Amino acid sequence: MTSQPSESSPRPTSTGGLRASHDDREAVVEQLRDAAAEGRIDLDELDSRLEQALNSKTHDELAALTADLPRPESAVDLPPLELNGGVHGASRGPERWEVPGHVIARGGLGGVKIDFSRAECRLREVVVEAYGDAAGVTIVIPDGWVAETGGMNPGLGGLKDKTTPDRLPGTPLIRLTGSGGMAGVVVRHPNRWERRKLQG
Template identity: 75%
Template sequence: MTAELPEPLPRPAPAGELRASHDDRETVVEQLRDAAAEGRIDLEELGSRLEVALKAKTHGELAVLTADLPQLNPDGQSPLVLRGGMHGVSRGSGRWEVPGHVIARGGWGGVKVDFTRVQCRLTEVAVEAYGEMAGVTIVIPDAWGADTSGMDPGIGGLTDKTTPDRLRGTPLIRLTGAGGVAGVVIRHPNRWERRKLRRNPPSF
């Protein structure tokens, strides 16, 4: 009797051939919509790419749709996207993990991003702020620094109340975006916020 040879094990599919999930498609759809809002692609191209994204079956089909868009996630995390909407949104009342890329859109209700209670191991955080109709406010610790040279002030303007006294090894906020109608403010904590920090200091 001749011994039967074992059947070869199936080879794992290349990354681009892996099947895409609903979440994978939705992530790409969101990135494409953000790119259109930033003027990187026009509405006609957005429509055609969205059609392909919603029908995509593999990671490779999705990858080509965003290959020419900037990837600003040095830490490998997805961007944190905050949208003011109609009622506004705030991030910073408690401890939260800071990704390498934050996108804040003021909408009609406004956005506030407060970094004073975070423990950030990154040396640089890219923040895209779009003031739109209600504005965006960014609060950073005294030791942190800010680079606002890439910001378009728009109609509402950019108000930079930070100091150049950044301590070595602390994060730098690299701010880009547009002021829109209501503008963008970046500053250190005000008197009321400092009082709250003294009463309830961050527990790092």
């Protein structure tokens, strides 16, 4: 005889009914500000919707605030970018490249460098899955971009986050996952030499 679930058992819920996170609310806030800058909503309506967004508890409540606005362009359909350091190393950037929603970097024996300085990113959030392995992974993000490193396992090599926490409106969040491995993972803003090359 099969037992019936008790009334206290959790019931399946739709995605829209899930509780919203701080990042979910912030993404909607940025979309509303962009819409106001484009003249799609006036300032009074912006203030009203911003207040509702900050007080929203679920995805459904947030979705209602942007239902009449164009969806932001995204690169979610791009396949994940995989960089394997192997023996000789691998890199992406600083030349222009389009950022997918998921980047995987394995340092191997040669190391990997990912430079977002000139990248075209139309996403609110990018997951960078980094494994330092024996030679390490270096990630360079522009000023104004922010890295979230709470999902990283530092491993033996550790994680060095040299970025600033001041995020500019409309910039993506780089969410780091993975492991530092033997050589570690570094995330930073461009150094003096890299800045000089960008200006040249």
